Amino acid sequence: MALAAAERAVLAAEAAQPRGQAAQALEQARGQWQAALAARRKSDKLRFAEAAAANADLAHARARLDAAREEVESRAARNADLRRRLLVNRER
Amino acid sequence: MVLRFLAIFALSLLLAAPVAAQSEHERAVAALSAELQALEADPSLGDQARLERLQARQAVADAAGARRSEREHKLALAGVRIEAARLAAEAELLAGQAEQLDRERDQIMIEASQLEAERARRESERLRLQAMAREEALQRELEQAEADRTAAVEQAQAETEQARKLAAARAREAELARREAELAAAIAADAIIDAAPPPMRRDGNRRIYTLAGNAFASGSASLTGEAQASLRALAGQLGSGQVSIEGHTDSQGADAANQALSQRRAEAVRRVLEEAGVAPGRLKAVGRGETQPVADNGSADGRARNRRVEIIVN
Numbered sequence: 001m002a003l004a005a006a007e008r009a010v011l012a013a014e015a016a017q018p019r020g021q022a023a024q025a026l027e028q029a030r031g032q033w034q035a036a037l038a039a040r041r042k043s044d045k046l047r048f049a050e051a052a053a054a055n056a057d058l059a060h061a062r063a064r065l066d067a068a069r070e071e072v073e074s075r076a077a078r079n080a081d082l083r084r085r086l087l088v089n090r091e092r
Numbered sequence: 093m094v095l096r097f098l099a100i101f102a103l104s105l106l107l108a109a110p111v112a113a114q115s116e117h118e119r120a121v122a123a124l125s126a127e128l129q130a131l132e133a134d135p136s137l138g139d140q141a142r143l144e145r146l147q148a149r150q151a152v153a154d155a156a157g158a159r160r161s162e163r164e165h166k167l168a169l170a171g172v173r174i175e176a177a178r179l180a181a182e183a184e185l186l187a188g189q190a191e192q193l194d195r196e197r198d199q200i201m202i203e204a205s206q207l208e209a210e211r212a213r214r215e216s217e218r219l220r221l222q223a224m225a226r227e228e229a230l231q232r233e234l235e236q237a238e239a240d241r242t243a244a245v246e247q248a249q250a251e252t253e254q255a256r257k258l259a260a261a262r263a264r265e266a267e268l269a270r271r272e273a274e275l276a277a278a279i280a281a282d283a284i285i286d287a288a289p290p291p292m293r294r295d296g297n298r299r300i301y302t303l304a305g306n307a308f309a310s311g312s313a314s315l316t317g318e319a320q321a322s323l324r325a326l327a328g329q330l331g332s333g334q335v336s337i338e339g340h341t342d343s344q345g346a347d348a349a350n351q352a353l354s355q356r357r358a359e360a361v362r363r364v365l366e367e368a369g370v371a372p373g374r375l376k377a378v379g380r381g382e383t384q385p386v387a388d389n390g391s392a393d394g395r396a397r398n399r400r401v402e403i404i405v406n
Contacts, residue, residue, distance in 0.1 A: 047162075054172040057147070057172075058176040061141075061180040062179050064183035065179045068184075071187075072193065075190055076193055079193055079196050079197050082197060082200045082204075090207055
């Protein structure tokens with residue numbers, strides 16, 4: 001169950017197409033998930049799976065944050081351009 | 093004694109080590125709890141990322157209750173979960189800001205649309221006023237033109253009336269002069285008691301008397317006294333048939349003037365015959381102008397012969 005949760009978290013993080021620190025966190029999560037799959041002791045499996053899930057969620061959150069920052073910057077620039085055009089149009 | 097002291101010291105170290113470890117773990121958990129509480133107390137982030145904050149709280153709780161062998165692992169998990177919760181909260185906050193920017197974009201578009209509408213309304217109003225001004229100017233021009241036309245018509249009417257009165261006065265003056273001349277001629281004719289009728293020729297059953305051009309003053313329709321006396325003599329010889337009086341001119345001058353002069357001369361002859369007792373119903377006066385010459389208009393003699401009045405008795 002912990003392995004399945006970790007797998008879901010890793011796949012969800014991958015779908016967010018993380019870059020930079022987020023990609024590094026995802027890579028760490030992948031490694032932990034692989035380690036969980038390879039571990040022989042149940043306690044090790046559980047520990048690695050929990051770590052993989054947590055780091056995948058961290059990667060996912062960071063990817064969302066990066067995307068949201070870009071979106072805000074893009075929309076703010078767009079609005080500034082619209083405001084400028086409106087101002088020019090008003091003074092015309 | 094020394095051995096006893098060492099034994100007691102070693103025992104106390106063995107007993108104190110777990111207590112110290114327990115205290116360090118509790119401090120680490122407290123630090124994580126404080127970090128999570130700070131996140132949840134943040135005015136802008138505290139309401140965001142509910143699932144991630146729940147997972148972080150759970151992880152902190154797990155860390156707090158973890159067995160000694162799992163403490164490090166659980167503490168690390170709690171740290172990661174808290175960081176993930178913070179990042180997720182910031183992401184949600186930014187997503188809200190992105191939506192707010194979209195609403196702001198919509199507001200800008202509305203303002204732009206209102207500006208365009210206002211501009212279109214002003215342009216429409218300007219064009220309407222311009223059209224109204226043009227229409228008013230055109231109306232004024234039309235009214236001025238109508239006034240000018242009316243004034244011109246009135247002026248023309250006044251001038252026409254003035255010309256008519258002048259013409260009437262001149263015509264009356266001419267008529268009076270003519271009558272005066274005819275009267276003078278008639279008085280002169282009364283003195284002539286042996287006048288002969290104009291020379292006559294026959295054309296079938298018709299008798300044609302020809303009054304020569306010298307019966308009138310030059311350019312005039314007033315008969316000379318001799319001519320009137322001659323016509324009075326003719327009146328007694330006309331019998332009871334219809335009498336056609338035809339005036340003729342030479343080709344000198346304009347056609348219309350010659351036509352009018354021949355008509356007036358025929359009328360003058362008719363009046364004399366009427367005054368001499370010929371019934372008016374028998375008499376018909378016609379002007380032929382220069383259309384029926386009897387001689388060549390190229391010579392003075394020919395033109396003199398063409399100037400005539402013919403009294404045709406049927």
